[in-house]
Every structure is written in C-alpha cells, then in structure tokens.
Amino acid sequence: MSSPAMAESNFLVPNATILVEVVMFFVFLGVLAKWVLPPIADAVAQRQKVIRDRVAEAEEAKKRLASAEADYQKALAEARHEASRIREEAREQGATAIAEARQQAQDEARGILDEALQQIEADRQRAFGELRTEIGTLATDLAGRIVGEPLAGEASRDQTIERFLADLDQTAGESGSGTAQTVRTD
Secondary structure, X not given: OOOHHHHHHOOOOOOHHHHHHHHHHHHHHHHHHHHHHHHHXXXXXXXXXXXXXXXXXXXXXXXXXXXXXXXXXXXXXXXXHHHHHHHHHHHHHHHHHHHHHHHHHHXXXXXXXXXXXXXXXXXXXXXXXXXXXXXXXXXXXXXXXXHOXXXXXXXXXXXXXXXXXXXXXHXXXXXXXXXXXXXXXX
C-alpha cells in the first residue's frame, strides 16, 4: 500500500505546490504592503489627525465655554448687585419722599390748625363784643326798669355799660368760672 499513487494523494507529504503557494503568499503580501496598505494607512492617519484636531477643538471650545460661563456668572453677580443697589436707592428715595410728604402734611395740618384757632379766636372776640353790647343794653334796660325811669343820654348809658362790664370781668377773673357762666345766670 505504499505505492507511489498513494504518496501523491497524501496531502501531508510536501510537494512542489506547497512551495509555489508559499512564494505566492509572500508575493501577495508584498503587493499588499506596497500598493494597498499605504493608502489605507494614510487614510487611517488622516482620520486620526482629524479626530485629534476635533478633540483639540472640543477641548478649546470647552475652555471657551468655561470662560464664557465664568464671565456670565460674573456679569450676573454684578447685575444682581446693581439691582440690589438700585432697589436700596429706590427704598431710600421712597422713605425720603414719604418723610417729606409726612412733613408737608404736618406743616399743612399745623397751618390749618393755626388758621382754625385764629378763626375761633376772631369768632370768640366778635361774639364777646356782641355779647358785651347786648349785655350792656339789657343791663341798661334792666337798670331803667329797676329805677323806674329810662336812663337818659347815650353817654351816661355807655358809661354805665362799661362800668358794668368791667365789674363783670373782674368778678369772672376772681371766680375763674368765666363770662359764660355769669351770662347764663340771667
């Protein structure tokens, strides 16, 4: 069984085709290394360069974003501080305006009160003068009735009235009760 035909059919026995296949394999590897792999390696290298550039750009953008964020936060803090300052100024101006309005209202109230007191005093003086005249006339008429004859002459009547009113004022000043109570005793 060890015939030459059997030796040819055994694939484990080396023959010339294996040498040709090995040579062809190395030729194929050479062709791949010479013409196919360099363009692929160049494309991979370019792709890696583009990726590195984009990563560098992304890192630069990240730095710019962080810087812009810091600037934004700083501007926001300044704006808040400015708004707080403006609010405080407005509050102070409001308080000043309120104080001025309050002072003006108090001044106007004092003025109105002073005018009212002056008016009351004027009315009091006018009423007191009218009462003096009327009391004098009534006293003269009463004195005339008591005496039984009218008091003659206006000069003597005015003199009597003035004396009566002076006595009345003196009595009111001593008793401290005022002329209003003396007048009411009629």
